[in-house]
Amino acid sequence: MKQEYNVNPHYDKLLPILQTLTETPGVYQYFDEKGTILYVGKAKNLKNRILSYFRNDATHNSKTKLLVRKIYDIQLIHVASETEALLLECNLIKKYKPKYNILLKDDKSYPWIRITNEAFPKIFSTRNVIKDGSLYFGPYPSKRTMKELLDIIRLMFRYRTCNLNLTEENIRQGRFKACLNYQIKLCDAPCEGLQTKEEYAQTINIIKKLVKGDLSSLIREMKQTMMDYASELRFEEANEVKERIMLMESYHSRSAIVSSTIKNVEVFAYVSAENSIHFNMMKVIDGNVVSAFSSEVIKKLDESDIELFTSAIIQSKDKMNWVGREIIVPEYLDLPEDYVTQTVPQTGEKKKLLELSEHNAKFHKYDKIKKATLVDPERHGRRIVEQMRKDLGMKEAPIHIECFDNSNTQGNQPVAACVVFRNAKPSNKDYKHYNIKTVVGPDDFASMQEVVYRRYSRLKQEGKPFPQLIVIDGGKGQLNAAVEILKNLEVLDKVTVIGLAKRLEEIFFPGDPTPLFLDRRSETLKVIQNIRDEAHRFGITHHRNKRSKATFRTQLTDIEGIGEATARTLLLKFTSVKKISTTSLEELTSSIGKSKAQIVYDFFHKD
Numbered sequence: 001m002k003q004e005y006n007v008n009p010h011y012d013k014l015l016p017i018l019q020t021l022t023e024t025p026g027v028y029q030y031f032d033e034k035g036t037i038l039y040v041g042k043a044k045n046l047k048n049r050i051l052s053y054f055r056n057d058a059t060h061n062s063k064t065k066l067l068v069r070k071i072y073d074i075q076l077i078h079v080a081s082e083t084e085a086l087l088l089e090c091n092l093i094k095k096y097k098p099k100y101n102i103l104l105k106d107d108k109s110y111p112w113i114r115i116t117n118e119a120f121p122k123i124f125s126t127r128n129v130i131k132d133g134s135l136y137f138g139p140y141p142s143k144r145t146m147k148e149l150l151d152i153i154r155l156m157f158r159y160r161t162c163n164l165n166l167t168e169e170n171i172r173q174g175r176f177k178a179c180l181n182y183q184i185k186l187c188d189a190p191c192e193g194l195q196t197k198e199e200y201a202q203t204i205n206i207i208k209k210l211v212k213g214d215l216s217s218l219i220r221e222m223k224q225t226m227m228d229y230a231s232e233l234r235f236e237e238a239n240e241v242k243e244r245i246m247l248m249e250s251y252h253s254r255s256a257i258v259s260s261t262i263k264n265v266e267v268f269a270y271v272s273a274e275n276s277i278h279f280n281m282m283k284v285i286d287g288n289v290v291s292a293f294s295s296e297v298i299k300k301l302d303e304s305d306i307e308l309f310t311s312a313i314i315q316s317k318d319k320m321n322w323v324g325r326e327i328i329v330p331e332y333l334d335l336p337e338d339y340v341t342q343t344v345p346q347t348g349e350k351k352k353l354l355e356l357s358e359h360n361a362k363f364h365k366y367d368k369i370k371k372a373t374l375v376d377p378e379r380h381g382r383r384i385v386e387q388m389r390k391d392l393g394m395k396e397a398p399i400h401i402e403c404f405d406n407s408n409t410q411g412n413q414p415v416a417a418c419v420v421f422r423n424a425k426p427s428n429k430d431y432k433h434y435n436i437k438t439v440v441g442p443d444d445f446a447s448m449q450e451v452v453y454r455r456y457s458r459l460k461q462e463g464k465p466f467p468q469l470i471v472i473d474g475g476k477g478q479l480n481a482a483v484e485i486l487k488n489l490e491v492l493d494k495v496t497v498i499g500l501a502k503r504l505e506e507i508f509f510p511g512d513p514t515p516l517f518l519d520r521r522s523e524t525l526k527v528i529q530n531i532r533d534e535a536h537r538f539g540i541t542h543h544r545n546k547r548s549k550a551t552f553r554t555q556l557t558d559i560e561g562i563g564e565a566t567a568r569t570l571l572l573k574f575t576s577v578k579k580i581s582t583t584s585l586e587e588l589t590s591s592i593g594k595s596k597a598q599i600v601y602d603f604f605h606k607d
Contacts, residue, residue, distance in 0.1 A: 021047035042089040061302040083336040104315040110139030213290030269357035278365040294364035381423030391524040398469035405473040405535035416451035417539030445481040475501035
């Protein structure tokens with residue numbers, strides 16, 4: 001055994017185990033010094049898999065490195081096949097719940113239909129799954145859907161709802177009396193021996209098929225039963241079966257039919273989150289979605305999204321007792337061929353089913369974010385700025401961002417805007433606009449330098465905190481102009497500054513000729529675009545106001561004897577200078593008096 005594998009303080013104790021590993025499938029369990037199980041894993045090749053944890057050059061994250069340092073003992077279970085290893089791993093994780101294993105958890109307790117494990121089983125809804133041999137069907141995301149199905153079953157079939165202990169001995173001794181349900185034909189009174197165990201089991205078997213969703217075959221069987229009764233002249237029984245068929249067909253027509261050809265498949269899809277995935281699973285029988293479930297799976301070590309997704313499928317199939325052979329997935333997974341048959345559809349009804357499952361996974365993700373935001377309104381913002389820190393390679397998360405934009409009309413009335421975002425949201429009270437004072441003519445670079453200098457020289461002078469990120473609206477030229485000023489102010493090392501070029505949404509960094517291109521769907525890019533657009537809007541608004549004031553002064557206040565108050569009164573009433581120029585002397589007099597009205601009228605009627 002080479003020294004390169006020694007990354008564990010208990011290496012000498014583990015060495016005999018590591019030296020005798022076999023290249024066979026199996027399950028391995030890691031334990032700490034106290035005998036607590038830390039991790040359960042499966043492997044096609046135990047030797048290769050376990051040694052990969054102990055290599056010094058392994059690129060593990062901090063959590064995995066911590067796990068490896070805690071390993072004090074390793075126990076192996078050899079199995080005959082990869083599928084056995086897969087199922088054994090799932091059972092051990094479910095049993096021991098190791099700290100470092102992925103564990104599928106429910107966001108809430110969904111209702112199930114339970115058929116008890118008794119001689120005369122009861123049928124009812126429950127949110128608690130008890131391992132006592134009872135059969136559970138579901139879960140049902142909608143309680144209304146489950147209740148509707150139970151109502152149909154109650155109308156169609158006779159079964160007991162009591163809690164009597166119906167043993168053969170108790171029934172034979174006549175310890176029970178039939179209740180009201182027998183009188184109103186909701187139960188055939190097995191408590192008095194009026195219905196045998198075999199007859200009751202036939203009813204339960206039909207109900208099992210119904211709750212499994214196998215409606216078409218069940219309806220066909222019941223139609224044949226009805227015809228058999230009719231041929232034997234047992235018309236009362238035939239009519240009773242006919243009524244059941246009508247109820248079942250009515251329920252079938254209201255079910256969520258998603259395909260006319262797909263008979264029995266399970267659909268799995270997921271969407272990525274920061275440290276987890278949100279996945280959805282649907283069971284489709286005879287074209288109907290009979291069960292669906294969504295959950296979040298959180299990363300424990302350095303698992304990839306696909307590893308999380310694969311583990312979620314295995315655990316969820318076991319949790320819900322789904323034994324379907326065909327699964328529809330977005331890509332082929334590392335699952336044994338004798339465990340499931342994988343289908344990765346490109347078109348058709350199966351592709352639509354996969355898209356429906358993906359939609360449900362996205363809804364689960366956004367619903368969880370929305371609920372978390374209601375509990376902690378700042379959480380969403382913190383998550384986004386942390387993602388921005390990673391995407392932009394920053395040391396600090398950009399909690400405070402400022403963005404600059406220039407506006408002018410052919411060099412006239414040049415202005416600039418500075419907008420501020422905090423936790424990825426606009427902080428309107430901190431917005432600033434500037435009238436450019438030192439630049440003559442259309443010079444965007446010089447204007448950018450003036451406003452950047454005025455902003456940060458003042459912050460430096462007043463001892464106020466600088467933003468973590470400065471966004472310059474423009475490409476390399478505007479960015480370099482701003483960087484030069486920040487260097488002169490000796491504050492460049494305190495901030496990250498980037499330029500955003502509008503044409504291709506390229507992000508430039510100082511001194512780097514190669515721009516950064518972020519995914520168009522990236523939250524980081526969306527925040528940067530948002531602050532850029534907000535700076536542009538704020539700057540344009542200020543520039544328009546300045547232009548309108550200039551127009552106001554030159555066209556009306558240039559009339560000798562007319563001041564701003566009189567001009568404002570006229571514009572408020574007549575809305576524009578053009579209308580004022582065509583207004584009669586009488587109307588002007590009624591607004592501003594005879595003498596001023598005469599001045600304005602004469603100015604516009606010189607000819």
